[in-house]
Amino acid sequence: xxxxxxxxVDPNMYRYDEFDAQFxxxxxxxxxxxxARRLSGELTEDQFKPLRLMNxxxxxxxxxxLRVAVPYGTLSSKQMRKLAHIARTYDKDFGHFTTRTNLQFxxxxxxxxxxxxxxxxxxxxxxxxxxxxCVRNVTADQFAGATDEEIEDPRPxxxxxxxxSSLHPExxxxxxxxxxxxxxxxxxxxxxxxxxxxxxxxxxxxxRIGYKVMAGGGMGRTPYIAxxxxxxxxxxxxxxxxxxxxRVYNQDSRRDNIHKQRIxxxxxxxxxxxxxxxxxxxxxxxxxxxxxxxxxxxxDRITAYFAPPKFExxxxxxxxxxxxxxxxxxxxxxxxxxxxxxxxxxxxxKTPGQVPGDATSAQMDIIADLMDQFSVGExxxxxxxxxxxxxxxxxxxxxxxxxxxxxxxxxxNAGLITDIIACPGLDYCDLANARSIPIAQTIAKKxxxxxxxxxxxxxxxxxxxxxxxxGHHHAGHxxxxxxxxxxxxxxxxxxxxxxxxxxxxxxxxxxxFGEHEIADAVERVVNVYIAQRKDGERFLDxxxxxxxxxxxxxxxxxxxx
Amino acid sequence: xxxxxxxxxxxxxxxxxxADDAALPDGPVLVSLARFHKDRDTLLARNTPVGIRLQSSExxxxxxxxxxxxxLIALEFPKFRDGRAFSWARILRTRLGFTGEIRAVGDFxxxxxxxxxxxxxxxxxxxxxxxxxxxxxxLTEMTNVYQPSADGKKTIRELxxxx
Numbered sequence: 001x002x003x004x005x006x007x008x009v010d011p012n013m014y015r016y017d018e019f020d021a022q023f024x025x026x027x028x029x030x031x032x033x034x035x036a037r038r039l040s041g042e043l044t045e046d047q048f049k050p051l052r053l054m055n056x057x058x059x060x061x062x063x064x065x066l067r068v069a070v071p072y073g074t075l076s077s078k079q080m081r082k083l084a085h086i087a088r089t090y091d092k093d094f095g096h097f098t099t100r101t102n103l104q105f106x107x108x109x110x111x112x113x114x115x116x117x118x119x120x121x122x123x124x125x126x127x128x129x130x131x132x133x134c135v136r137n138v139t140a141d142q143f144a145g146a147t148d149e150e151i152e153d154p155r156p157x158x159x160x161x162x163x164x165s166s167l168h169p170e171x172x173x174x175x176x177x178x179x180x181x182x183x184x185x186x187x188x189x190x191x192x193x194x195x196x197x198x199x200x201x202x203x204x205x206x207x208r209i210g211y212k213v214m215a216g217g218g219m220g221r222t223p224y225i226a227x228x229x230x231x232x233x234x235x236x237x238x239x240x241x242x243x244x245x246x247r248v249y250n251q252d253s254r255r256d257n258i259h260k261q262r263i264x265x266x267x268x269x270x271x272x273x274x275x276x277x278x279x280x281x282x283x284x285x286x287x288x289x290x291x292x293x294x295x296x297x298x299x300d301r302i303t304a305y306f307a308p309p310k311f312e313x314x315x316x317x318x319x320x321x322x323x324x325x326x327x328x329x330x331x332x333x334x335x336x337x338x339x340x341x342x343x344x345x346x347x348x349x350k351t352p353g354q355v356p357g358d359a360t361s362a363q364m365d366i367i368a369d370l371m372d373q374f375s376v377g378e379x380x381x382x383x384x385x386x387x388x389x390x391x392x393x394x395x396x397x398x399x400x401x402x403x404x405x406x407x408x409x410x411x412x413n414a415g416l417i418t419d420i421i422a423c424p425g426l427d428y429c430d431l432a433n434a435r436s437i438p439i440a441q442t443i444a445k446k447x448x449x450x451x452x453x454x455x456x457x458x459x460x461x462x463x464x465x466x467x468x469x470x471g472h473h474h475a476g477h478x479x480x481x482x483x484x485x486x487x488x489x490x491x492x493x494x495x496x497x498x499x500x501x502x503x504x505x506x507x508x509x510x511x512x513f514g515e516h517e518i519a520d521a522v523e524r525v526v527n528v529y530i531a532q533r534k535d536g537e538r539f540l541d542x543x544x545x546x547x548x549x550x551x552x553x554x555x556x557x558x559x560x561x
Numbered sequence: 562x563x564x565x566x567x568x569x570x571x572x573x574x575x576x577x578x579x580a581d582d583a584a585l586p587d588g589p590v591l592v593s594l595a596r597f598h599k600d601r602d603t604l605l606a607r608n609t610p611v612g613i614r615l616q617s618s619e620x621x622x623x624x625x626x627x628x629x630x631x632x633l634i635a636l637e638f639p640k641f642r643d644g645r646a647f648s649w650a651r652i653l654r655t656r657l658g659f660t661g662e663i664r665a666v667g668d669f670x671x672x673x674x675x676x677x678x679x680x681x682x683x684x685x686x687x688x689x690x691x692x693x694x695x696x697x698x699x700l701t702e703m704t705n706v707y708q709p710s711a712d713g714k715k716t717i718r719e720l721x722x723x724x
Contacts, residue, residue: 019705019717030702034672050642051672133642163707163717169679170651170710173644239708250648251620289655291709298718 006369009377013074014159014305016124023166024126031055032114039110054134054172056102056127057113061430064108067130068120072140072158072182073101073381077368080379082123084364090116095364097349097357099421099472100179101139101381102130106428128166133174135165135246139181141189142380145308146390148338150184151201151209156303157238158182160294161199164239171246175253175261178246179218191383191499193217193226194475196263197245204232211238215245216267216275219469223505224264227272229279235299237283240292244282248275308338309376309391315341322398328450329401329412343394345375347387347404348419351411352444355437356422357385363407374400383472383499384421384460386414417459417526418444421472425465425482426489432465434482434489435515439463442519447526456526459539462497475499477540478522479506491518493525495551496543509552524554566696567662567684574686576612576633591635594619597627605630614666617645621653628657636682638667647680654681654711674699681711 016024031051038048045059052058056067068083075083083103087095090112091105098104108116120126130137138158145153161180165171171178181190184201192198193214200212211233217226233241249263252270267275286292317340319330335344347367349357359367367387371379374396375389382388392400404410413419420443423429425436440463447453462476466483473479479494490512497506513521526539528551533542543551565574576591585603591612597604604611605627612633615621621628621636628634634653636646646665653659664684665677674685678700685696705717715723 017721019720023703023705023707023717026703033702047641047670051670133644166707167676167703168708169676169706170647171644172676173642173647173673175644247648247651251645255617255643255645285656 006372008077009372010078011074011076011371011376011378012305012307012309013076013155013378014071014302020124020163021121024121024124024128027055027126027128027167028114028117028121031117035110035113050132050173053132054129055117055132056130057108057110058131059430060106060428061426062428063106064110064113065104065106065428066108066113066116066127067098067102067104068125068127069130069137070101070103070125070381071162072138072144072155073142073383074144074155075379075381076123077371077377077379079123079125080364080368080371082119082125084361084368086116086119087361087364093362094358094360096355096424097359097381097385097387099383099385099423099470100130100137101142101383102137103381106424129172131177132172133176134172134178135168135174136177136179138162138165139179139190139383141183141185142382142388143189143335143344143390144184144380145306146337146342146344147185147187148336149187151203152184153303153306154182154184154199154201155306156299157199157201157211159302159305160239160299161242164242171250174246174250175255176258176263178249178263180242186501188499188501188503189382191472191475191503193501193503194219194223194472194499195226197242198226199238199242202232210234211241213238213241213245216264216272217503218262218264219472219474220262221259221467221469222262222265223469223474224268225503225505226264227267227275229272229276236293236295237287239294240286241279241283243292244279244286247282247286248278252278311339311342311391312393313340315393315395317341317394320395320398322401325405325410325412326398326401328454329410330397331454332412332416333414334397337391339391341394343392343397345389345392345397345400346382346414347389347409348411348414349386349409350413350419350444351408352418352448353441354408354444356420356440363409366403366407367409370400370403384419386419412450413453415458415460416453417447417456417461418453420444420461420463421476422463423465423471425463425471429465429470431468432482433467433484434465434491436463436465436471436480436482439480439482439491439515439518443522446519446523456530457538459526460499461522472499473497474505475503476506477538477543478525480518480522481508481512483512485512489515491515493518493521493555495525495548496540498540502540507548509548509555513555521555524557525551528554562689563686564689564691565664565684566687566691566693569697570693572684576610578614589632591633601627612662612664615649617643617649621649621657621659628653628659631659631661633662633664633684634659635664635666635686638665638669638673641669641673647676650677650681651711671695671699675703679706679710679712679714
């Protein structure tokens with residue numbers, strides 16, 4: 001429900017023109033036709049599957065799940081209200097923000113899908129390529145356009161990549177899914193190095209802006225950190241370069257074993273040097289053909305959509321005082337903004353006890369109001385399943401905090417031990433071996449005490465309910481992997497991973513813990529860190545210094561007793 | 562049974578598929594890559610069109626300049642999920658400048674025909690119940706495209722610039 005006191009604000013973000021609108025509209029009708037053919041029995045489930053997946057529709061344990069693309073995590077308040085409306089009308093009154101910065105609805109009826117897609121198209125949204133073996137939703141740094149750390153806003157390039165990859169005829173039946181992320185600073189908030197392909201906006205020695213391209217990162221059962229493909233690709237060549245990487249992948253990837261078909265497997269089989277050679281050759285050919293250059297005026301045209309909002313000048317840059325709770329929240333959830341008097345506010349969807357990433361339609365509506373009132377109508381979805389108000393005045397932070405408290409979204413825990421990533425797990429997913437959500441809830445409850453959380457400091461726990469690693473457990477400072485042992489759920493600990501600029505793959509500790517033991521095991525691991533840490537060390541730093549042994553000893557000690 | 566669609570209409574398939582160990586009949590033939598390697602000189606000396614059928618793992622670039630001897634290159638989809646032939650067709654048209662017939666054969670879906678058309682296929686071996694009307698519809702469900710391919714179609718970016 002739109003609060004009548006709140007005026008809807010249209011943020012500076014990409015807007016569909018008549019071509020985009022027609023494209024999405026026709027795609028909706030095309031998919032409606034495919035649904036009709038499935039319902040009539042003309043298409044078998046086997047034939048329908050890749051078609052529905054290409055449009056974000058999964059068949060889960062209990063129902064169809066529809067995944068809505070949130071390109072580079074940017075949403076307007078109007079879109080947020082539409083998502084709330086869809087949750088209320090077609091689902092069980094909630095939605096789930098994912099690690100791909102999308103939003104998924106878990107209880108959808110197949111017959112309703114065309115109507116939902118039409119509603120989404122009304123607010124310039126779609127489900128194109130949110131699953132299937134194609135280029136997925138492009139993600140970006142959630143602080144894009146708001147942080148002073150970036151060389152430039154990465155979203156215009158992400159939008160250009162979104163358009164180029166939409167129904168790309170050569171790359172919609174790839175060997176496996178293909179995920180691209182874009183970043184623009186040394187600080188990596190988008191897990192670039194865990195992507196099939198990542199673009200980092202960089203400046204070369206002459207001060208020219210261009211792109212560093214990496215490929216072959218990934219989670220899943222065989223985690224890899226991406227390799228650099230090119231240190232510097234000129235602006236106008238970027239699409240040609242990305243097309244070259246995809247073409248080599250499409251041609252040369254294995255197709256005989258679904259677990260060995262991601263680009264990371266190809267690159268690590270032939271070696272990064274050989275991959276770079278093959279890509280360079282394709283790149284030369286594509287450049288020579290000359291149809292894929294990105295002209296500067298096109299880049300400028302797209303960039304104009306993302307122009308920074310008009311920031312007020314003369315604002316005080318002091319953080320307002322509003323009590324201890326507020327101060328605690330500011331400490332973890334408020335980040336430096338590029339404009340004086342402004343801040344970036346992270347809303348963690350992780351109040352201990354909550355399902356990570358879930359929001360009810362009522363909560364979405366109120367967040368939409370907050371967006372309009374305080375953040376130029378805009379919000380970002382993060383890969384850590386949180387939301388970000390990118391442009392808020394510092395003086396408004398106490399009011400925002402008070403409203404979030406009412407919503408139960410005011411947990412002062414961004415980056416702390418209770419800010420947990422968890423996949424939907426066995427509660428929803430038909431691939432899962434174990435539940436993730438209850439484990440996340442138990443751990444969050446165990447560490448609920450705020451003083452203790454702050455004392456522990458930055459510690460990223462990431463939980464996956466199976467080896468596919470949707471909960472990013474390889475990249476967790478503490479990762480947890482659910483496994484099934486003869487029908488019983490067990491949880492393995494994985495330590496020392498990172499999805500940031502210091503990316504590393506976590507190391508498996510050993511045999512798993514039972515569902516009632518895992519939270520205690522995590523606590524014993526954390527206690528080792530508290531006892532052993534040296535000045536200023538994060539958990540990850542202490543782990544890197546000490547290695548697995550002391551943590552392993554502690555974790556199994558009491559479990560065996 | 563299957564039918565051939567070419568230039569938007571049903572067409573007669575004049576090529577005789579020849580097994581690797583069978584004798585070459587008179588008239589246009591369709592052979593495998595292995596057969597072509599074995600009988601290259603004989604095949605090229607014949608005064609009749611030769612077609613080659615490539616499996617999805619066979620990159621047409623390995624044909625080198627021989628590619629221009631073929632009147633037909635049939636690209637196989639062993640399973641509709643195997644999308645390698647989309648790249649092979651694109652390379653044939655854009656890089657190798659192949660102007661003969663590129664035919665889609667094997668297991669593909671109605672929903673892939675438009676993508677095939679875009680990357681350079683111009684002939685389709687389809688099941689009997691696949692009508693010309695379906696074919697035309699497949700090509701017109703999506704009016705515009707975001708990226709260049711082998712069909713030379715104006716991209717949305719170009720259409721925007723021309724407004």
